[in-house]
C-alpha cells in the first residue's frame with residue numbers, strides 16, 4: 690500500500706454513494722506528530738490542493754465533489770465544470786513514473802528540440818519536469834485524437850488547443866462516465882450476465898481494433914482500463930499509448946491482446962491471446978467508427 694493510501698485511509702471519510710463506487714470526502718487533517726510516510730503523502734496532497742485551487746481560479750472547475758479512486762500514479766476526483774460533470778485525474782507520482790522504465794513506450798518518439806531531448810535523456814531536474822509534463826500532455830493529445838475519430842473514450846473537457854490544456858498540468862479533465870452519484874465501474878469490478886459479457890467482449894475487441902486502425906497500441910489494455918456503463922464499454926487511461934513508430938509496437942499490441950484475453954477470463958470468456966490478436970487485426974481492416982464533429 691502506498692503512503693498516500695495510508696494517509697487517505699485515515700483522513701478521508703468514506704461515504705457510500707448510491708452507485709457502484711465510493712466517493713470520499715476530506716476530513717480535517719490529524720494534529721500532532723506525523724510519520725515520514727504522512728509527510729510524503731502530504732506533499733502529494735498539497736500538489737493536489739494547489740492544482741484544484743488553480744483549476745477553480747482559471748474557471749476549468751466550479752466544484753470538486755469527492756475523491757473517487759487513488760491509483761498507482763494518479764488520483765481521480767469527481768468534479769463539476771462549465772461543461773458538466775467531470776473526472777479530474779491528478780497525477781501525483783510522475784517522478785516515479787519518469788524514473789521507471791518508460792523507455793519501451795518512448796522508443797521511436799521524435800523530440801525535435803535537441804535541448805529538450807538532451808534534458809529528458811539526462812534526466813536532469815528540468816528534464817524530469819519536462820517528462821512529467823509530457824505524460825499529461827500526451828494523455829490530452831491522445832484523448833482529443835481518439836474522441837475526434839469517434840472512439841468510445843471520455844470526452845476531453847479542455848482543449849483541443851495544447852495551449853489551453855497545458856494550463857491544467859498535472860491534471861487531466863475529461864467527462865465523467867456514469868453519473869456523479871454512480872460513476873461507471875471498471876469491467877474488472879462488475880459481475881456480468883453471459884450475454885452482457887459477450888457484448889462487453891465484442892466492444893472491447895473492437896475498441897482495440899479501432900486503436901490499431903489509427904496506428905496505436907494502448908499499452909495497458911485490460912478490464913482495469915475499460916469502464917462499463919449502460920451496456921457500453923469506454924476505454925480509459927492513455928498516457929502510454931504507442932504509435933507504429935515505436936520499434937516495440939508489435940510487442941505492445943500483442944501484450945494488449947493478451948491482457949485483454951486474460952482479464953476477460955473472470956467473465957467466462959476464454960479466447961486465447963493469439964486468437965484475440967488475430968480477431969483484433971481482422972476487425973482493424975474493416976470500417977471504423979464515424980468521426981465526431983467538433984463544434985467551435
Ligand SMILES: Nc1ncnc2c1ncn2[C@@H]1O[C@H](COP(=O)(O)OP(=O)(O)OP(=O)(O)O)[C@@H](O)[C@H]1O
Nearest residue numbers: 758760761762763765776843864865866872925926
Ligand atoms: N472518465 C471517467 N469516468 C469515470 N471514471 C473514470 C474516468 N476516468 C477514470 N476513471 C476512474 O478513475 C480510475 C483511475 O483512472 P486511470 O485508470 O486513468 O488512472 P491510473 O493512474 O491508471 O489509475 P489506476 O492505477 O487506478 O488504474 C479508473 O480506474 C476509473 O475507476
Ligand SMILES: [Mg+2]
Nearest residue numbers: 760913914926
Ligand atoms: Mg488505469
